[in-house]
Amino acid sequence: MLKATNLTKKYGNFTALNALNLSVEGGDIFCLLGANGAGKSTTINLFLNFIEPTTGEAAINSLNVTQYPGETKQVLAYIPENLMLYSNLTGLENLDFFCGLGGKHYSREQLEGLLEQSGLQKAFIHRRVSSYSKGMRQKVGIALARAREASVLLLDEPTSGLDPKASNEFSELLLEMKGKGVATLMATHDLFRAKDTGTHIGIMKEGVLVEQFKSGDVSFQDLEKLYLRHMHN
Amino acid sequence: MxxxxxxxxxxxxxxxxxxxxxxxxxxxSILIGDQFLAKQEKAIAEVTRHQQEHIARNVSWIDKEMGLLLYYLRFALINSPGNLTALSIGQRDVNSGIQNVTIRNLEGQRYDTDLYNPTSLQSGNLDxxxxxxxxxxxxxxxxxxxxxxxxxxxxxxxxxxxxxxxxxxxxxxxxxxxxxxxxxxxxxxxxxxxxxxxxxxxxxxxxxxxxxxxxxxxxxxxxxxxxxxxxxxxxxxxxxxxVWVVLAILLPASVNNLVANLYPVPEALSTMVKQRDGYHEKWDMAKGPTMDKFFAHYPQFEKYTLPDDDFSWLWYYAMQQMGDDESRQQSEAMREKIMQREKASSTAALFMPTMHAQLLFNDLAGSSLENHMKFLDHTQAFHEKMRMYFYPKIFEGASVNGVDWQQFTPEYFSEKPEINWGQAVLPLLVFIAGFSILAAVNLKKIKVA
The missing domain is CATH 1.10.357 (Tetracycline Repressor; domain 2)
Structure with a gap:
């Protein structure tokens, strides 16, 4: 579903991402760990085709994202660290609006259903987004991913700044989507969430994927040690 | 969506x-335009009423001498504003839309106007x-x-x-x-x-x-x-x-300044002085040359002989005529320069949508300088018509009471604007197409991150 082949991004002499190779299949949740500037967001941005690779290839469903931007965009959903919505519109209107942008149209009841399934309290569905917390906005993002029926989910530190309850709800929603065969690539700082939710974990440092393994292969304590060892080296 | x-x-x-x-x-702005129209209509009504009273009063006082009566009588020509003028007042508050002329020399009367509220004139109208x-x-x-x-x-x-x-x-x-x-x-x-x-x-x-x-x-x-x-x-x-400052203020002001320097217009005052000299110096000159010039201009009046008296109305109006004739060249030069300015401004405006729109709005609303120049031309024809009507009566010493004075109500000048759609919309369409194409090229690649 998601494949990076020797994916490299340079800004002048600075290498933000160096020959990344990774693969995320349907039903996988691949968590990218690493300090700030490790290259996690660069990887996400390359798959989103927001930036072009210097060399290598980012592919979604075997299609190069720079060569097939329209086709690859259609199958993916994206939730950034801080999902920003139109503050003058309600949650439901935002969902309707962004679905409409992608050419998908739902009835009011269907939109309400999507938002409720994504954990947004009913009382907030028709309130303007300006009154939403960050967690509530992220839930609208999840609803949007559901509405798009995306087979690929790209998440850039989606639980950063969320309270534990909201983070947990978010993880449950990810697991639900995993069950539907969605391939998820998530950049995160949250080791616990990566171990708890992810199927695969990769550790990045200075633009290089220094370690990757299945989350079931390590305990949380081992993961923490491994992570800290890479960070301190 | x-x-x-x-x-x-x-x-x-x-x-x-x-x-x-x-x-x-x-x-x-529309209410201001409406007020302007109301003011104009009031002035026109006032002129209409005044002309009738003015003629009746003078005819009652001067009932024996046609030449003397016509010295005083004024006849109005009105450039009546259309209702659309309210939307673009243009030159209308600077140039008088009413010409109240005697049959004496014209040049001195053409530029007579009452200036009221100069502060408003300076700031322009919020139309x-x-x-x-x-x-x-x-x-x-x-x-x-x-x-x-x-x-x-x-x-x-x-x-x-x-x-x-x-x-x-x-x-x-x-x-x-x-x-x-x-x-x-x-x-x-x-x-x-x-x-x-x-x-x-x-x-x-x-x-x-x-x-x-x-x-x-x-x-x-x-x-x-x-x-x-x-x-x-x-x-x-x-x-x-x-860009707004450049297009709305800087460029029009610069063009105006440039055009004014390229085409210096002789002052209306100097034309008037020339006309006054042309007339006044004749008092101290022999009558013969004045009459020769007058008869050369109007051969049809050669049949009227100059009486031996020191003063005659034939000689007097011939002197008046000389004022106009001798300042004619200056007057035409001034008109030509003004029209050159107008043409230069219109040409420059093709490249400046703000000026283009302003000039066209004024044209359509009948408040342009060109409209006023046409009105002045029409005033000249009107003045000539009145002269040709009254000259024979004066020279023959016709009875004042033999004229139907009631017929002299104000006359009106009106000009339907000629709309050249191509010239009006093409410059704007070219700019619109140009900017749209440039924008489309720039937006081929939209940066996200």
């Missing part, structure tokens, strides 16, 4: 406040043309400068870029919603003006409206081009305001 873009836009308080403000300014040309573009700028940058600065653009099938299409939809609101505001004001000023729905009004709409499309295209540079909001706002 569209309804949500509309909701997202109009739920902003700033949008509603600025739209309301432009509507209020538009209504005020509807002003609102369209100078204020509506500010609304266009306010609505569009952050069309794209706002999304990037508020963080919604990344989601839009992923969700949207075509980000350019989305930007065009956003632009069209803003354009729609601007056009609705303009349409409401045009409707109000049509009703309030009882404007005839004809080709002239349609041309005025089409020009107004196209002018705003020009600004929308210009703003979209600046937006397509994909810079931040403050850069866009500053750039567009600078």
């Amino acid at each position: 569209y309804s949500l873009i509309v909701k997202q836009f109009i739920r902003s308080k700033t949008v509603m406040v600025t739209t309301l403000l432009i509507l209020i300014l538009g209504v005020v 509807f043309g002003f609102v369209i040309i100078y204020l509506f573009p500010l609304l266009v700028i306010a609505f569009t400068y952050d069309l794209l940058s706002e999304e990037k600065e508020k963080g919604t653009w990344r989601l839009v870029a992923i969700q949207s099938k075509s980000v350019r299409g989305y930007l065009l939809k956003k632009l069209s919603v803003r354009a729609l609101l601007i056009f609705i505001a303009l349409l409401l004001l045009f409707t109000f003006a049509t009703v309030k000023l009882s404007l005839a729905i004809n080709e002239t009004l349609m041309a005025f409206a089409v020009l107004g709409f196209l002018y705003l499309v020009f600004w929308l295209a210009l703003c979209f081009w600046v937006v397509s540079w994909q810079r931040n909001s403050s850069f866009n706002a500053l750039t567009l305001l600078s």
Whole structure:
């Protein structure tokens, strides 16, 4: 579903991402760990085709994202660290609006259903987004991913700044989507969430994927040690 | 989709406040135009009433000497403003629309006018043309400068870029919603003006409206081009305001100054002095040469012989005629220079939409300099007609009571504007197409991150 082949991004002499190779299949949740500037967001941005690779290839469903931007965009959903919505519109209107942008149209009841399934309290569905917390906005993002029926989910530190309850709800929603065969690539700082939710974990440092393994292969304590060892080296 | 873009836009308080403000300014400008028309109509009614009284009073006092009576009698020619003049007052408050002339020499009377409220003259009128040309573009700028940058600065653009099938299409939809609101505001004001000023729905009004709409499309295209540079909001706002200053103030003022220097116009005063000299010096000269020149101008009056008296009305009006004849060259040179200025300004305006719109609005509203020049030409013909009617009566010593004075009511000059659609809309269409193409090229690649 998601494949990076020797994916490299340079800004002048600075290498933000160096020959990344990774693969995320349907039903996988691949968590990218690493300090700030490790290259996690660069990887996400390359798959989103927001930036072009210097060399290598980012592919979604075997299609190069720079060569097939329209086709690859259609199958993916994206939730950034801080999902920003139109503050003058309600949650439901935002969902309707962004679905409409992608050419998908739902009835009011269907939109309400999507938002409720994504954990947004009913009382907030028709309130303007300006009154939403960050967690509530992220839930609208999840609803949007559901509405798009995306087979690929790209998440850039989606639980950063969320309270534990909201983070947990978010993880449950990810697991639900995993069950539907969605391939998820998530950049995160949250080791616990990566171990708890992810199927695969990769550790990045200075633009290089220094370690990757299945989350079931390590305990949380081992993961923490491994992570800290890479960070301190 | 569209309804949500509309909701997202109009739920902003700033949008509603600025739209309301432009509507209020538009209504005020139309009411100012209405007041101007009322003032003009009052003046015309006053002149009509005054002319009848004035003739009756003088005829009752001077009932024996036609030459003396015609020394005093004034006859009005009125350049009556159309209702559309209220929308673009133009030169109408500078140049008098009423010429009240005697049959004595003309040049000294052509430029007689009452100047009232010079402060108002200096600042210009807040007419509807002003609102369209100078204020509506500010609304266009306010609505569009952050069309794209706002999304990037508020963080919604990344989601839009992923969700949207075509980000350019989305930007065009956003632009069209803003354009729609601007056009609705303009349409409401045009409707109000049509009703309030009882404007005839004809080709002239349609041309005025089409020009107004196209002018705003020009600004929308210009703003979209600046937006397509994909810079931040403050850069866009500053750039567009600078462009507004250049197009609305700097360039027209520079062109005006340049044209004034390229085509220096002799003062009307010097023409008047020449005319006065032409007339006054004849008092101290032999009558023969004056009469020879007069008869050369009007051979049909050669049959009238000059009496031996020291003074005769034939000689007097011949002297008056000499004032006009001897200043004719200067007067025509002045007219020619003014028309050269007008032509140069119109040519320059083809490259400056603000000037182009202003000049065309004035043309359509009958408030242009050209209209006034035509009125002055017509005044000359009117003056000549009155002379030709009264000269024989004066020279024959006809009875004052033998003339039907009731027939001399004010006459009217009116000129239907000729609409050259191609010349009116083509310069704007070229600019609109140019900016649209440039914007489309810039937006081929929209930066997201």
